[in-house]
Each structure stands twice: as C-alpha cells, then as structure tokens.
Amino acid sequence: MTTQPENQKVSSYIIQSQEQEIKRIALELHEGVGQSLYSLFTGLQFIEKAVKEPEMKSYMGNMTNIMEKTIQEIRLLSVELHPPTLTTLGIVPAVKSYLKLYTSTYGIEVTVDHCGDEVPLTERENIALFRVCQEALVNIARYADTSSASVIFIWDKDLLSITIKDSGKGFDVEAGMEKSCGLAAMKERMKLIGGKCSIASNTGEGTAIEVLLPL
Amino acid sequence: MGFKKEWETSLFEEHCLNLFPKLSSDFIGLALQNDDGPDVSWRYAAGNQNEKYKRISVRYGKGIAGKVISTGRPMTIMDFPHHITGRALEYPIMLAENLRYAFAVPIHINEMPKGVFLIGNRTEKPVAEMDKDIIQKAAHMLEREFGSSNKKSV
Ligand SMILES: Nc1ncnc2c1ncn2[C@@H]1O[C@H](COP(=O)(O)OP(=O)(O)O)[C@@H](O)[C@H]1O
Numbered sequence: 001m002t003t004q005p006e007n008q009k010v011s012s013y014i015i016q017s018q019e020q021e022i023k024r025i026a027l028e029l030h031e032g033v034g035q036s037l038y039s040l041f042t043g044l045q046f047i048e049k050a051v052k053e054p055e056m057k058s059y060m061g062n063m064t065n066i067m068e069k070t071i072q073e074i075r076l077l078s079v080e081l082h083p084p085t086l087t088t089l090g091i092v093p094a095v096k097s098y099l100k101l102y103t104s105t106y107g108i109e110v111t112v113d114h115c116g117d118e119v120p121l122t123e124r125e126n127i128a129l130f131r132v133c134q135e136a137l138v139n140i141a142r143y144a145d146t147s148s149a150s151v152i153f154i155w156d157k158d159l160l161s162i163t164i165k166d167s168g169k170g171f172d173v174e175a176g177m178e179k180s181c182g183l184a185a186m187k188e189r190m191k192l193i194g195g196k197c198s199i200a201s202n203t204g205e206g207t208a209i210e211v212l213l214p215l
Numbered sequence: 216m217g218f219k220k221e222w223e224t225s226l227f228e229e230h231c232l233n234l235f236p237k238l239s240s241d242f243i244g245l246a247l248q249n250d251d252g253p254d255v256s257w258r259y260a261a262g263n264q265n266e267k268y269k270r271i272s273v274r275y276g277k278g279i280a281g282k283v284i285s286t287g288r289p290m291t292i293m294d295f296p297h298h299i300t301g302r303a304l305e306y307p308i309m310l311a312e313n314l315r316y317a318f319a320v321p322i323h324i325n326e327m328p329k330g331v332f333l334i335g336n337r338t339e340k341p342v343a344e345m346d347k348d349i350i351q352k353a354a355h356m357l358e359r360e361f362g363s364s365n366k367k368s369v
C-alpha cells in the first residue's frame with residue numbers, strides 16, 4: 001500500500017471505528033434483542049391460545065400483534081444499519097436485501113443487473129461500497145421524485161463497477177455538492193479504498209452515480 | 216383480524232373516494248393492516264401523483280402513518296421537511312406524494328389501531344380544519360362498520 005497523507009489515515013480510522021460500532025449495534029439488534037423478543041412472541045402466542053375468556057383472548061391477540069410489528073421493525077432497522085449478509089455473503093446479496101426493504105419503505109422499484117463473476121472483497125471495501133449505494137438510493141427516495149431506479153454490477157477481471165441510476169428530476173451537480181456533504185462523502189469513501197466515484201446528473205434527465213473499484 | 220377484501224373495498228368507495236371531492240386537500244390515502252400478518256399497507260388513495268403508495272408498507276413507529284399506528288393518536292405535519300422529529304427519510308408517504316402538510320387519524324378495530332386515514336397538501340397550505348373534521352368522522356364511521364361486521368363474523 002502506498003503511504004497516505006496523514007489526514008486521510010485519520011478519516012479512514014474514524015470511518016472504520018464508527019462502522020465497527022454500527023455493525024455491533026446492528027448485530028445486537030438482530031441477534032440479541034430480536035431473538036429475545038421472538039421468544040417472548042412465541043410465548044405470547046402460546047398464552048393467547050390457552051386463554052378462554054374472549055375479552056382477554058382478544059387483548060392477548062393485540063399484544064402479540066404489537067410484538068410482531070416490533071420484531072419486524074427491529075429486523076428492518078438492523079438491515080438499514082448494517083445488513084448481516086454484508087460480512088458473510090458480500091456486497092451483492094447485501095444490496096439486494098437492502099433493496100427489498102427500500103422498495104417496501106419508499107415504494108420505489110429497483111432492478112438489479114449483474115454481470116461477470118463476483119470476487120470476494122475485504123470488509124472495508126464491502127462497507128464502503130454498501131454505504132455509497134445506500135446514500136445514492138436514499139438520495140433518490142428523497143429528491144428524485146421517481147418510481148423506479150436501477151443498480152448494475154459489472155465484475156471485470158480487474159475492475160468492479162457499480163452504477164446507480166434514476167430517471168427522475170436530476171440536479172445541478174456543482175450546486176448540489178455545495179448544498180450538503182453527502183455526495184462529497186461518497187467520493188471520499190471511494191477514494192479511501194483506492195476507488196473512484198463519479199456523479200452525472202442533468203436537471204430533468206435523472207442521475208447516474210458510477211463507482212469504480214480496482215480489483 | 217384483518218379486513219374482508221370485497222366488503223372493505225365497497226366501504227372505502229362509499230366513505231372515501233366519494234369523500235375526496237368534498238375535501239379541499241390534494242391527497243387522501245387509507246392504510247390498513249393486512250389480513251395475514253402484521254403489515255400495514257396503503258390500500259387506497261385519491262389525488263395521488265404516482266403508484267408508489269401501493270408498494271409501501273408502513274413501518275411501525277416510523278413517519279406519520281407509523282406513529283399514528285403505534286400511538287393510536289392523530290398527528291399533524293406542518294411544512295415538511297421542517298419541524299419534524301427524526302429524518303425526512305422516515306416519512307415515505309410525504310416524500311412519495313410530495314406532501315408538505317398532512318393530517319392523519321387512526322382507525323381502531325377491537326381497541327387496536329389497525330388503519331390510518333391521511334390527508335395532505337402539496338402547497339404552502341395547512342390542512343383545512345373542515346377536512347380534518349370530515350376524515351375524523353369518516354374514520355369513526357369505518358370503525359363502527361368494521362366493528363359491527365367483526366362481531367357478525369365471530
Ligand atoms: N438522485 C438525485 N436526484 C435529484 N437530486 C439529487 C439527487 N441526489 C442528490 N440530489 C441533490 O443534491 C443535493 C446534495 O445531496 P447530498 O450531498 O446527498 O446531500 P443531502 O442528502 O444531505 O441533502 C441534494 O440536496 C439534492 O438537491
């Protein structure tokens with residue numbers, strides 16, 4: 001690895017320690033809290049079945065229902081924070097599982113295309129790629145005013161490219177970069193893992209974010 | 216413990232779609248808990264700009280509809296995305312329909328919030344008090360009719 005300027009090392013360190021913390025919380029929600037609530041849920045179901053008195057039975061039914069919703073929301077939250085599949089199965093399954101949640105949350109349909117053979121990446125690379133995809137998708141939900149988008153993975157021999165595209169509103173990239181730091185953070189994240197992120201957008205024509213990572 | 220499909224559709228058309236022309240609001244939507252499982256989704260809308268609402272599942276405790284379901288109380292949003300609790304991203308129906316002002320009421324079945332009636336405006340115009348009144352009443356009407364049919368089917 002080539003020597004990085006000091007401040008790049010520091011941002012890299014800050015990002016990595018925050019990501020580890022997010023991962024820990026996500027895992028705790030999924031495996032810890034989620035599992036305990038699930039045990040309580042099956043217990044409540046059991047009691048509900050045993051109870052004879054109609055009013056109490058309906059009350060138990062309502063409690064079981066609230067528990068089920070809470071468990072579901074905890075699962076979704078943990079996928080948003082850090083999909084459990086990201087570390088075990090890699091970027092493509094993680095993005096796909098995030099997209100399921102994304103469509104049911106925002107109502108935006110996203111097609112995923114995939115060509116070439118997926119290569120295992122380091123955890124750091126997986127996380128950076130996932131965050132960039134997530135930021136691009138979240139921006140679409142927030143600003144693009146569109147019902148559909150697409151994500152394309154292309155695995156070449158020595159280069160991975162991911163393109164996230166929408167044909168929504170579009171925006172002036174220079175003005176957008178001045179407004180806030182999300183787009184700049186995407187670029188910075190890719191730079192820190194030795195990749196690149198380019199943003200192309202035109203008002204009225206939509207947006208394409210292209211991410212490149214040498215393999 | 217969900218809702219009977221056909222019967223529910225006719226109810227909605229009676230109470231809601233016919234209601235829309237009487238409102239000065241830009242959008243009206245009704246979310247109900249599904250027959251199977253805990254999901255609450257947007258079933259009907261009028262004044263919608265796209266079909267996104269059909270794919271949205273309301274997340275428990277999140278956004279205007281999710282909060283109405285979890286608290287069982289009405290909620291108002293003024294000048295979205297300003298003055299909200301949490302992130303704008305937690306308000307999918309506001310984003311999907313480009314709403315700036317909204318008002319939502321719960322629909323209780325068996326003492327549980329099982330649905331949400333929501334109206335909203337896209338321009339700089341708070342939801343009219345008269346409209347709030349109308350959907351409150353419509354929600355109560357639905358509660359009564361769902362309630363009595365639930366008793367019949369038991
Ligand atoms: N997909 C998109 N479609 C339309 N506008 C966008 C899109 N992505 C970003 N923008 C515009 O670029 C600006 C900056 O985006 P970003 O840096 O992610 O900031 P933030 O999400 O915090 O507002 C946004 O305020 C928005 O106006």
Ligand SMILES: [Mg+2]
Pocket residue numbers: 135138139182183
């Ligand atoms: Mg952003």
